[in-house]
Amino acid sequence: MKFQGRSTFALHNRYISTIALLLVMVVLEFCASKSAAAADIGLSSDPTAELVNGELRPGSHVKLFLPNLPYLAISHAVNAALLRPENNERGWQYDLAISHTNHDDKVWDFELRKDAVFHDGRAFNADSVIENMRFFKQAPFTFSKLHLLFERAEKLGEYRVRFHLKEPYGAFLHDAIWLQFYTPEYLAKHGWNGKPTCPNLAEPGLFGMGPYVLHKGYIEGDRSSPEVVLKANPIYWGEDKAKVETITIYTNLTLAQAREQVLQDEAVLDLTPVSFADQLDTVMSPYAKLAVSTSLNNYAMHINMINGDPALLDQRIRFAINHAIDQEYLLNLSMLGEGVMSPTMVSPNFYKVDGAIASLAPFFAEYHQQNQTDIESLKRLVSDYQKEQGLDPNQPLQLTVVAQESFQFLIGDIQYFLSQINIALQVEVVFAEKIVFGRLFDTWQGKNKPWDLLLWGNYDWFKHPWSAFFVYRPFNDWSTLPPNPYLDALSDQLLKFNVESDEYQSLLAEVIRHVYEQNYMVFLPTPNNVYAVNKEVKFDPGRSAFVYLRDLEVTDWHWSIRGDKPYPKLRMVPLQINRQNF
Template sequence: MHLSATPIPDSHIKVYLPSLPYLYVSHAINGALLKPANNARAWDYDLATSHQQISDKIYQFTLRKGVVFQDGTPFNADAVLENMRYFKEKPFSFSPFHQVYDYTEKVDDYTVRFHLTEKYGSFINDVIWLHFYTTAYLEKFGWNGKATCPNLAEPGPYGIGPYILTEGYIEGDRRTKKAVLQANPNYYDKDLVNVEKVTVFTELDTNIALEDIADNEGGLDIMPIPVTEVSNIMTSAYAKLVSGPSNDNIAVHINMITGNPKLKDKQVRLALNRALNQSGIVKNSFYGFAETKPTLASPNFPGVGDIAQDLKPFSALEHPKDARNELKQLLNGLTLKVLTQERFMFLWKSIDRDLRKVGVKLEFEITQNENVIFEQLLSTNAGQNTKDWDLLVWGDDDWYFNHPWSAFFVYQTDSVWSTVSPDQTMNTYISDMFKETINTPASTAIIGKIMQRAYDNAYMLFVPAPKKVLAVNQEVMFEPYKMATLPLWEVTVSDQHWSLQQ
């Protein structure tokens, strides 16, 4: 492993991220008080060195000294206050944080206090996404102001993370097909970054990408793969299989807003879920690299696993074949339009097989571009989607870092991410959840109410939770995180890597 104080000269890796690329690379480019980590709490200190909770509504952070932005300007309490003023004007809206955030106080040059308007137990999870930008960036673009997590709108030395975005851009709602990252020479931890250059691809043909990583010595270095390709990677001369535990989920939306009117009927939605043999899907579609679950949220989330011990998947309570005649009476002749990325067709083959047995026909519109999925999903709640769809799928990886909000947020029925009919009871449960700190009895109790209501009303098409399965160049070393982040700062390459041989 490379342990010198600078990146390996000329080292270069190529990464393909077909789902949520802005999440996976964001913390490699941007800096926050906390950063994701593969530990029990899912974070480590980054631009802060310590913190304390003074009260339910006040949190104090001690800032790391000697830190500068990528353009060389200093990071201190004044920089935090400037960023939070811009945040107040155009905050992110994927959580209620902007609704409870009041102001930030400067205690001294390296100490700040965040003041909230009410008790908010999920504050730490949001702090991980409070990225700080240079004055030049803020004056040009302001803060995020979107329903997605923050990132840079254009390349430049605007962030504070270990890599500078030098080409392209990757935001939640817009991205180039390729982006280039270069090691940040001003990064505060000179021993952390090993690889000098990273090229990130956000849109490739899956078959071509798989061939590239398996058969090309100078091809892709890291990509998530369909589990159907595990054996091909295991026999590759250039790639190896890397897998691990995951908090990730596959979100299959049922369009109760503008979709087939029959989907407003709870009994129809329950029948669709009852028709899916989750154990069979784990075996036939995931080749064992997944686990069954009763709702959207992975059982690896704090609190969710406790509830899932009693709340079982529908097919674990009654095998679909035993209910087939009853399900046919509800579903026979139903045709549903599916909008999906090509990368999820391995899963749809099993879903299609199970639903055909009860008389449901699926019609597919397939894309390689995740933007197409989000364009339709984020406009459906307001009834403005431009494509007709009944079922829609996307990779809902754990972007809230060990907290089930990354699965539950699609149940908040007044959110642009939701395609669920209005449900004030569910919205109230979710509001109550944010007041509690995760991994406490109070938090687990409200998590149970949310899961039970989603389950009883079949608000999504519930499918198994996938494990992390990636193809990685044999000369590249890294350990995947359970969450939606790619720790580029931990990736290293051997002296036999293609970039060094060239």
């Protein structure tokens, strides 16, 4: 606990208001649990699940704002792959494949569905896989090692394919989630992606195989239209068909705009992430309800060791930054307890990560015995550096952070913590994730505008800790680290071994230990996923970045279905919080 000495008027008032908010929410939940009949003092049960039937509702329309990695959710609604992400322990389920085998994690065989068709009606088969992998090899995604290890795809039969890799690769199934397949015409025009971000949704059309068709707009990691419209695919071949006829995703709203629209205006927005401080307002909204899940997500705060302030190359300064920031405070006050603490930039909720962290308990105990982390000691580290560099220790060390607008609630507190050790943090706020990515991607090539720290939401997209650790590989768009052969070797080994292998957990632990010891990123708590959802929309939040659009359903009382009928006041009562995966 590092609350001593933090009694400024602003922090004191924030502490009091936060505790008040928490107490009100606890009382509401308690009242609901004691008496479901006492709707005027508690929370009513959510009847949505009983009012939907798993079938497509003609005329239904759901509108979403997804500020973080929206192309992930959209791509798995529009496209299809051998596997698709799933909210289960292994992180995936079969999609175009119905079974698979592997030989020493180097040769992977897949049996394909025989009933899958593209949006334009043409059949999908092994030839489709071979053609797409030819284009993949010409311009692959580069966020994993697949582009280096993929050798060739072989047709074993009309509905059987084999992938040959150059060496064992235990993470291949997680990459297979992103091997999405396109029509020949689309490939001829756009090819595969060849970008740091994965899904290739360059224009509307009948090029995919998912339960939805991209009807309007475009969306990729580095560019998007302000509005993306999906329409239900009438010839979808899978079991999990679309249940909403039209889905609109907005990409250029601010979080404040989205909050007002979903809480105050029934037919403008149906679903959006909300800040932790907006939970009570969401519960009490006449049109919205609150949905929360534990997550595999991370706040990724990069330290620019490529061309940022030279101070960041000094391990003492990185150490001081990380240990000045009180994770427990951020978690319990800034985040209202919605998350878990983490010693490095990876969610403890990933498979076997909590075990890896637990195995490091002796290391952490010894580390904190040997290193002083009180404010005065950290302040001395900064002062010593300044004196060595001929800087005035009476003046703060100046650093700049770039952050998306939705993370301002964290930045203010981080500013305060760093000010206590004589580091002044200047904040540059941007309103779109793609702008943050642009600044990050330009850095390793030396084309960036100056920055020292950069914060984005690394929401799990890979169903594997690699979705956090991939930023530790130097010389790629996502990394801001100098060369590190040891960390490179660790990363190679981590991807090589299957998650069920005997070596996997110990490798995880070693990556976590090394990164923690070197302070290569700013380590922040793992957040829960928190959403405001229209009361007439069935939505269960998952643990990753994926909003499973195919699972959305609406009741007869949804604004898109009921027509001119007014929304009954009886349905405006506060509903119990939908908490998943706890």
